[in-house]
Amino acid sequence: MPARWSPAGPGAAETDEGGRIVTDVTLREVARASGCSVATVSRVLAGTRPVGAETARRVREAAEELGYRPNQVARALRSRSTGTIGLVLPQITNPFFPSLVREVEHALHAEGRAVLLADCDDDPEVEAARIADLLDRQVDALLVIAADGKRSRDAVERAAAHVPLVLLDRVCGPGVADSVATDNATGMALVLDHLVTTGRRRICFAGAAGTGSAAVERLAAYEAEAGALLPHGSGRVELGDFSLEWGRTAVDRILPSRPDAIVCANDLLAIGVLQRLRQLGVDVPGDVAVTGFDDIPMMDLADPALTTVRQPVRALAAEAVHLLGHRLAGRNDGPRRSVRLAPELVVRASSAPSALRAPRGASSAPRAPRVPSVSSAEDTGSTRTPEVEQ
């Protein structure tokens, strides 16, 4: 080891014969190289206190020369802040989440924070364990997409006692923590409004039976809206889970009641419905309109393209991060905030009025024009442009 005491020569980082960096440069070494104390170097580099111009220059020079990079772990230990946020989610493979993760990651990175990712496999037990692990790792805060409305609650509540915590996309119980989610009621209202406006009257619902907030709220909203809008009240309701398979079976149960529209609580479910309907020779949207919820990627290329409710993903992420920032800045107290963001209706072929429907065949599939969002709270809205193909 010859390079150990090299006096700040222009060799920068010290390497062994294999090219691996052997010694990480520390504050001490920068101090020695620039002829001043560790404290001074820290002050110059962190800018926490003014320091003489000449000294500052020497320090910066030495740091540059040696290729100094502050050790974030040491910094974290001393300053009690890791600059790290835990992101807990049920299943990254759920096609709705990647875009949300992306937006969250970018928003946090823009603030100089990093994201510790924890995938829970849709299991609240695992979720609790992962949360505990993240806390041990001293995350500054947690962003949680709860796996289950009921069974996630305990763990979330306990965690919220330690660090700022924001529930994202799915809430669990009132007052457990800050929360940011899509306004499911508004979304469902948009759908039903659209269907009724385009002449549908026998509107059924395929949903999920779980205790997740999406399942519960969307069902409730359907029942409320349908009860108000439709002559015979709400139509047949079938509850299973959020899967494609369930979408298929739901069709068999719903079809006997001769619906002219099937509202699905979720895009995946809607795809299953679409598949089964085609299999049975039911014409969509001629005989039955189908709608989804979420606008997961590729829904514009289902056959027919799926009318659905687009969640304001970027705005959700931004708002969640904003809330976290608020808690992190001030004292972590004050009342819980619960933010709901209005989604946007995306009308595609699967709900086109029968009159406008083109004959099935070789020619281009008909696409209804996109209607503008009825209530899109902010213009920061969505980047995704399913720029309708025609």
Add this chain to the structure above:
Amino acid sequence: MPARWSPAGPGAAETDEGGRIVTDVTLREVARASGCSVATVSRVLAGTRPVGAETARRVREAAEELGYRPNQVARALRSRSTGTIGLVLPQITNPFFPSLVREVEHALHAEGRAVLLADCDDDPEVEAARIADLLDRQVDALLVIAADGKRSRDAVERAAAHVPLVLLDRVCGPGVADSVATDNATGMALVLDHLVTTGRRRICFAGAAGTGSAAVERLAAYEAEAGALLPHGSGRVELGDFSLEWGRTAVDRILPSRPDAIVCANDLLAIGVLQRLRQLGVDVPGDVAVTGFDDIPMMDLADPALTTVRQPVRALAAEAVHLLGHRLAGRNDGPRRSVRLAPELVVRASSAPSALRAPRGASSAPRAPRVPSVSSAEDTGSTRTPEVEQ
């Protein structure tokens, strides 16, 4: 602050009136409560050295009582290991990645490690910055899905000098770092073999022009295989990018040469191809067969369902983590390993032989039976070929 010096009463964690935990329990407090030294407590809890039975019991009891949780940051500082792995990827919204991320995350968590996620927006500059940030955060190792075969290289190489680094799914240059990827050549061979076997002869290729390893290797494999298998050598080749849009345009360029099959370098691209073909009234698979690559989610519900090459996602993740473990355990040297895992052909409707094709209409969409993978070398799925790119 009354609760400060409470003598290990059964109140466990100390809370203020708001329910927030004020004081995190440290080793010192456990030591005091159990009447022994910090060192001893550490030894008991970490199990680094045998300790008297009675003392151990007292310590464990006190720790339990106080709800002690080791501070991973302090531990990391001292032991120079954070138990954290950086996962760098081009775009989490690329539908191929979520499942890979999931498998990686699970595999790492099973080893008690956590994942720091960095999404680069497909930008090598951003990628370099994110890698640097992760290194500052003292990750134990890096798992990198390179954004670009060429322009990612520098940053990757520099990073590999600091920590163990495994390139995942996309390689960049030989000998830069360990790498684990799908054997694109085998995959392409499976496709062409299948097409030729089912009677296709005028097989064209829609690919990407980039320098990413997937783009390059799949093209090369197509040309090699087609040159060998087909009477007139390989067919028309069109290169753009990996997008759906390019798939659509590629069709317009390829169609004049009257192909009976279009091999796509990627599922997204294949979907675009499918869309445009349908728009133009070309029958798939009657007139033209279409194949993809990757088997991203939902490709079974495209219309027609897409024949494609399924990457061995779980095995890729497992192997990558295994390689990391190897580097982390031993000294971080020895020759670079390059592992290629054989993919699996998934035959669906889009490449059904014309004869077997069911009439378009109401009945169930035809599904060809899945053929078994032609070459899955070992049951771990691993074709361990150090250094080889055939």
Add this chain to the structure above:
DNA sequence: ATAGTGTGGGAAAACGTTCTCCAAAAATCT
């Protein structure tokens, strides 16, 4: 002159672990 008032800089104490020494006690060997 003396007392105030900044200002630039260093020494050293944290932060919560792990780990290296040492010392005492206990067990084993001559």
Add this chain to the structure above:
DNA sequence: AGATTTTTGGAGAACGTTTTCCCACACTAT
């Protein structure tokens, strides 16, 4: 019995920062 080795436990030094003191010096205002 003494001479070893083996256990068991404590004191305290790391790890690389940030931050709190405190001192020395140069001014300015009495």
